[in-house]
Amino acid sequence: MFGGLIASYIVFRLGSSGWHEASAHVSVALGAVNTLILLTSSLTVVQAFAAAERENAPALRLFLGLTIFGGLGFLGIKAIEYTTEIRAGFTPGAGIFWSFYYTMTGLHALHVLAGIVLNAILFLAARVRTPRRVELAGLYWHFVDVVWIFLFPLLYLS
Amino acid sequence: MNQARAGTITAEAVEHHAARGFWRTYVFSTDHKMIAKQYLTLGLAWTFVGGLLAAVMRWQLAWPDTAVPGWGEIGPEVYNMLVTMHGTIMVFFVAMPILLGAFGNFLIPLMIGARDMAFPRLNMLSVWTFALASLVLFVSFFVPGGAASAGWTGYPPLSARPAYTGVNWGLNLWILAQALEFAAFLMGGVNYLTTAIILRAPGMTFLRVPMVVWQQITAAALFLLSVGPLIAGAVMLLLDRTIGTSFYAPEVGGDPLLWQHLFWFFGHPEVYVVLLPALGAVLEVLPVFSRKPLFGYRWIVGATIVAGGLSFIVWAHHMFISGMDPRLAMPFSITTILISVPFAYIVFAMIATLWRGSIRFATPMLFALGFLAMFIMGGLTGIFNGSAPSDIYVSRTYFVVAHFHYTLFSAVFFGGFAGFYFWFPKMFGRMLSEPLGKLHFWLTLVFFNVTFFPLHHIGLAGMVRRIANPLQYEALVPYQWINVVSTVGTFCMVATQLVFALNVVWSLVAGRRAPTNPWEANTLEWAGPLAAAALELGPCAPDGLLRSVRVQPAGGPRRLPPAEPGPGASPIGGARYVDLCGSARDPRYAGGESRGVVVPRVGDHDVRRPYRELHCLPPRQ
Numbered sequence: 084m085f086g087g088l089i090a091s092y093i094v095f096r097l098g099s100s101g102w103h104e105a106s107a108h109v110s111v112a113l114g115a116v117n118t119l120i121l122l123t124s125s126l127t128v129v130q131a132f133a134a135a136e137r138e139n140a141p142a143l144r145l146f147l148g149l150t151i152f153g154g155l156g157f158l159g160i161k162a163i164e165y166t167t168e169i170r171a172g173f174t175p176g177a178g179i180f181w182s183f184y185y186t187m188t189g190l191h192a193l194h195v196l197a198g199i200v201l202n203a204i205l206f207l208a209a210r211v212r213t214p215r216r217v218e219l220a221g222l223y224w225h226f227v228d229v230v231w232i233f234l235f236p237l238l239y240l241s
Numbered sequence: 242m243n244q245a246r247a248g249t250i251t252a253e254a255v256e257h258h259a260a261r262g263f264w265r266t267y268v269f270s271t272d273h274k275m276i277a278k279q280y281l282t283l284g285l286a287w288t289f290v291g292g293l294l295a296a297v298m299r300w301q302l303a304w305p306d307t308a309v310p311g312w313g314e315i316g317p318e319v320y321n322m323l324v325t326m327h328g329t330i331m332v333f334f335v336a337m338p339i340l341l342g343a344f345g346n347f348l349i350p351l352m353i354g355a356r357d358m359a360f361p362r363l364n365m366l367s368v369w370t371f372a373l374a375s376l377v378l379f380v381s382f383f384v385p386g387g388a389a390s391a392g393w394t395g396y397p398p399l400s401a402r403p404a405y406t407g408v409n410w411g412l413n414l415w416i417l418a419q420a421l422e423f424a425a426f427l428m429g430g431v432n433y434l435t436t437a438i439i440l441r442a443p444g445m446t447f448l449r450v451p452m453v454v455w456q457q458i459t460a461a462a463l464f465l466l467s468v469g470p471l472i473a474g475a476v477m478l479l480l481d482r483t484i485g486t487s488f489y490a491p492e493v494g495g496d497p498l499l500w501q502h503l504f505w506f507f508g509h510p511e512v513y514v515v516l517l518p519a520l521g522a523v524l525e526v527l528p529v530f531s532r533k534p535l536f537g538y539r540w541i542v543g544a545t546i547v548a549g550g551l552s553f554i555v556w557a558h559h560m561f562i563s564g565m566d567p568r569l570a571m572p573f574s575i576t577t578i579l580i581s582v583p584f585a586y587i588v589f590a591m592i593a594t595l596w597r598g599s600i601r602f603a604t605p606m607l608f609a610l611g612f613l614a615m616f617i618m619g620g621l622t623g624i625f626n627g628s629a630p631s632d633i634y635v636s637r638t639y640f641v642v643a644h645f646h647y648t649l650f651s652a653v654f655f656g657g658f659a660g661f662y663f664w665f666p667k668m669f670g671r672m673l674s675e676p677l678g679k680l681h682f683w684l685t686l687v688f689f690n691v692t693f694f695p696l697h698h699i700g701l702a703g704m705v706r707r708i709a710n711p712l713q714y715e716a717l718v719p720y721q722w723i724n725v726v727s728t729v730g731t732f733c734m735v736a737t738q739l740v741f742a743l744n745v746v747w748s749l750v751a752g753r754r755a756p757t758n759p760w761e762a763n764t765l766e767w768a769g770p771l772a773a774a775a776l777e778l779g780p781c782a783p784d785g786l787l788r789s790v791r792v793q794p795a796g797g798p799r800r801l802p803p804a805e806p807g808p809g810a811s812p813i814g815g816a817r818y819v820d821l822c823g824s825a826r827d828p829r830y831a832g833g834e835s836r837g838v839v840v841p842r843v844g845d846h847d848v849r850r851p852y853r854e855l856h857c858l859p860p861r862q
Contacts, residue, residue, distance in 0.1 A: 087470030091477070091499055144655075176485035179494035186480055186488075 084190070085230050090185050092237060096120050106241050107179035108173055110164055112237040118231065124153030125228045128202070128221040129200065135214035143217070147206045154199040161192055184238050191234060194227045269369075272360035273346045278668065280342030283368075284335050285373055290379075291330035292735050296324040303721075303728035305710040318407060320709035321390035326382075326395025329415065332515065333422050334378065335614045338371060338655045340518040341426065341464075342662055345433055345457045347668060351551065351766035352451045354442025359435040374421035381414035384615055389415035392707065397489035397497045401481045408821075410481075416479045423468050430461035442765075451764045455542050456521025459549045467510035467553065501563055504802035505556035513552050515649060517545065517654025520587065523609040526659045527591055529762040530606035531598025537590045544583035546592075551580040561629045562636045570629035577627035582618065586619060603760070604678030605663035611686050612655035619647030621673045639850055640700030646693045648690060654685065658741075665748075666755030671750060676718030677744040684737040692729030699723040 096102060131146035165185075175185040201220045263299045270276060299324075300307075301315045308314045315323070347366065373465070381388045389412040391400035403409040415613055438459045441450065442566065477488040478500065487493040489500055528535045534689050551801055557565060557573040622644040625631045635641060658681075702720045704711055709718045711724060760769040 084470045084472045084476070087473030087503060088477075091473065091503065095494075095496070096501070152703065169536060174485070175480065176493075179487055180518070182477075182486035182488050183481070185476060185484075186486060190476065 085187075085233070086141045086156050087231060089192070089237065092117055092187070094118055095179055095183070096237075096241065100182060102241060105178055106170065106184075106238065108168065109239055111239050113160055114166050114235055118156050118235050119159050119162070120153050121159070121228050121231050127153065128224045132214060132217045132221050135217040141204070144206060147217075151199055151202050152204060154195050154202070157195055158192060158199075161188065186190070187234055187238065191227070193231055194230065198223065198224050200229050251417050267768075269365060271357070272359070273350050273358045273364060274668070277343045279348035279368050280338040280346060282342060283372060284337075284339035287330050287334040287338070288377065291327055292738070294327040294330070296731055297737050298327060298382055299728040299731040301709060302711060303725045305712050315709070317709040319387070321392075321406070321707070322388050322408075322411075324707050325391060325393050325395075325415075329389070329419075330378070330513070332393065332649070333419065334375060336515040336649070336657075336838065337422070337426060339657055340459060340515060340522075340653065340660075342368070342371065342455065344428060344522060344664070345429065345461070346516055347453055347664065348451075348766060349433055349436055349457055350440070351667075352454050352764055353357045353437060353440065353445050354765055355436060355440035358432045358800045359440055360432050363428050364432055367425045370421055370428065371425035376427060377421060378415050378418035381418065384410040384414065387411050387471045395478065395500070395509070395744070396504075397478065397481070397500050398491075400478060400500075401489040401497070403482060407579075413479065413482060416475050418448065418480075419455075420472060423472055426464055427468065430465045433458055433461040434465070441473050448542065450536060450537065452524040452538065452541060453518070453521030455545060455627060456517040456524070458547050460517040461550050462532045463510040463517075463552060464514045467507045467514075470503045472505035474500055482566055485662070489496045498560075498563060498565060501560050501565075502556070506553070508559065509556045510549070510552045512649070513549060516652045516656075516830065517549075519612070519652035519660070521546075522660030523612050523656050523662065524587075525762075526605045526609040526663050527594045527613075529663075529760050530601045530603055530609070531595050533594055533598040533600075535590070536593035536596075537586075541587055541590050542584045548580055548583040548587075550585070551576060555580055557626075558629075558632070561632050572628060574629045581624065581627070584620060588620070603662075604673065604675055604682060604759070605659050605677060607682040608655050608659035610661060612651050612659060612680060615647055615651035615655060615686075615689070619644055619649075619651060622647065635700060637705050638700035639696040639704050639706065642706055643693050643696035643700060646696070650689065650693070654689070654825065655676075658682075658685075662768075663760065665745075666759045669749060670755055671748050671752035672755050672759060674744050677740055681737060681740045681744065684740065685734060688730045688734035688737055692727050692734055693730075694728075695723040695727050699727075709731070746768055822848045 127149040131143055131150060134140075134142035140195045163207055168181075174183050175181055198220070201223060205217060205220055256705075266272075267275065270279075296314065297309050298313055298320065300309045301320055318860065342393060346358065349355075378388075385735070386408045388408070389395070389400075390406050390408050391412060395415070399405050400412060437450065437454055441447075477486065480486040481489050487495040489495045489497045491497060516551060524541065540766065553579045555573060557569050558577045561570055561573075592825075622640070625635060626641055626644055662673055662678055665671070698722050701716075702723075704714075704717050704720065708714070712721065760767075
């Protein structure tokens with residue numbers, strides 16, 4: 084799905100002018116902070132898996148908590164971005180760039196939310212279950228991360 | 242009969258699970274066989290709806306703007322809805338659940354010697370997601386404004402703004418139903434692939450799995466790889482409709498062609514997602530009723546994969562007149578014509594399988610042959626559609642409608658019925674009535690051609706698709722008789738399906754009980770004991786017991802000699818069952834259970850035979 088969106092984005096990006104002006108209105112600083120947060124949360128989710136393998140329940144909870152915190156922080160900053168942009172009049176209907184911007188980041192945010200729920204379920208499970216679960220949730224989290232790695236340059240730095 | 246002997250070969254390894262309650266057995270079942278039946282039931286129910294829509298549509302075309310009995314008059318808006326929903330239902334809610342959902346779920350584990358799918362609970366989620374999609378689509382008929390009416394392809398800008406079709410919620414629900422349906426078959430596809438890759442019985446190598454399994458997993462792979470872009474496109478379409486994005490709105494920098502590219506990038510592989518399982522069913526039926534091994538097994542596998550790969554680079558042949566860059570027409574024409582090579586190979590392999598066989602014209606065989614004949618017809622008209630110069634002339638006419646009904650209808654109906662009649666005894670433990678089955682076949686064949694053959698002619702005469710009243714166009718008035726003929730054919734064909742319905746109901750209630758291997762087939766699913774009675778298919782799946790294939794009698798693929806009595810003789814005269822995998826000789830598997838598969842010890846196996854003799858392949862010339 085993201086592949087299809089990104090491919091469509093590239094086709095439009097190559098075929099249209101005036102892209103710079105539109106994309107100049109997004110906040111590169113906030114986007115960069117978000118990238119940093121998300122990458123760090125990928126680190127903590129690996130730490131969580133390592134803790135699960137050691138059957139170290141407190142460490143597992145700590146790192147899962149940090150991951151969830153990172154995800155929530157990402158969504159919070161994303162919400163601030165959305166608010167400022169919409170206040171400035173850049174709604175999803177403001178042009179083709181903004182259509183892509185809201186669709187891609189919005190779908191990504193939904194995936195982040197799903198990842199947070201997933202990690203929260205593991206967090207609330209309270210005891211070390213099979214490390215496999217933590218590993219799979221971690222893989223999903225990395226996937227969300229990788230998608231953002233593509234979205235950030237495409238949308239913020241174009 | 243030697244069928245009784247076949248039963249004695251079958252290992253008796255029935256496990257007795259604790260009986261589960263009604264809900265876990267029939268409704269929220271994780272058993273792949275019950276899930277297959279649930280898909281089958283939903284698919285057949287939708288066939289009724291889709292056929293009804295087609296009949297009403299044909300009435301309007303034959304006798305425009307007269308009241309349809311029991312429905313009333315149809316305006317252009319309702320006609321658009323009929324066209325849209327007929328296409329959507331037949332492709333996504335009939336062909337896929339029956340050919341993939343039912344056959345795939347039922348056959349893959351049985352044929353590769355697995356107890357169940359790799360992810361049984363995911364399988365249950367898949368069928369229930371599909372049920373939810375069905376519900377959403379069904380509800381969309383009754384929302385204000387009616388169901389979707391932007392064509393089954395949903396091209397923007399028509400579909401991108403509610404004002405253009407006057408349908409708001411109907412089309413939104415249509416998108417939602419599609420998305421749910423895709424999710425269901427994504428789960429199914431992951432399951433099929435995983436099952437076929439990791440749950441094959443020991444010794445069941447990839448080049449030993451039955452052909453239909455190959456076709457099913459190729460279809461699943463095509464679906465997995467192609468559906469993502471369409472879901473992305475559907476999200477964009479939904480957002481265009483609801484929150485005012487402008488992906489498909491040219492006035493603010495969008496491009497309606499984007500949808501066509503995304504849709505057909507999925508849509509062409511989707512054609513093969515539907516076709517391949519039907520092709521696989523036919524490829525299973527033909528050898529059994531010709532009493533000959535399948536011709537060129539490995540080449541068919543290769544051709545299937547090549548066709549699947551090529552299907553990703555042909556999509557723009559649906560778009561020759563769409564306004565895309567005309568320089569693209571030639572490369573896409575070439576790839577499109579290229580794709581006929583593997584399919585021509587498969588068709589020739591089918592014919593070669595029949596060559597000098599001892600053909601039995603049982604109902605499954607009749608439908609398989611009907612598929613072969615009709616599919617060749619559709620393939621030939623495909624060449625006209627595939628090359629840009631002729632397609633520009635016939636594009637969006639009834640010639641194209643005739644073409645894809647000859648290919649898809651032959652796949653879904655003839656291929657599907659071939660499989661249905663063939664595996665019905667395995668599914669329900671009863672035989673279908675042969676006389677009724679043959680009547681059903683001949684009437685369907687005749688009326689299918691009465692319905693669709695004339696459409697080639699009226700298409701070339703200039704009647705384009707999706708017009709609600711051909712009499713508004715003076716040039717078409719002299720050809721109106723063709724529409725009448727086609728409509729009468731449709732009604733007769735719909736009526737013919739009553740024979741089928743009668744046959745199924747009667748056979749389920751009072752049909753002859755099926756022997757273990759009624760068709761004397763040699764694939765694995767027939768080796769296990771049959772389900773005792775209809776719907777008595779609990780979680781105890783006594784399947785996957787005997788990996789057995791037929792050894793060629795000396796002298797190559799000639800007519801097989803009559804069965805000789807004696808120990809070890811197989812239901813197929815002169816041939817023997819052998820333990821395909823040699824598992825009995827393998828200390829890891831000897832006599833025990835491994836990976837959930839019961840490995841019986843059956844006499845008369847010789848694992849040192851060369852592989853190609855073990856397989857259903859003709860010896861090298």
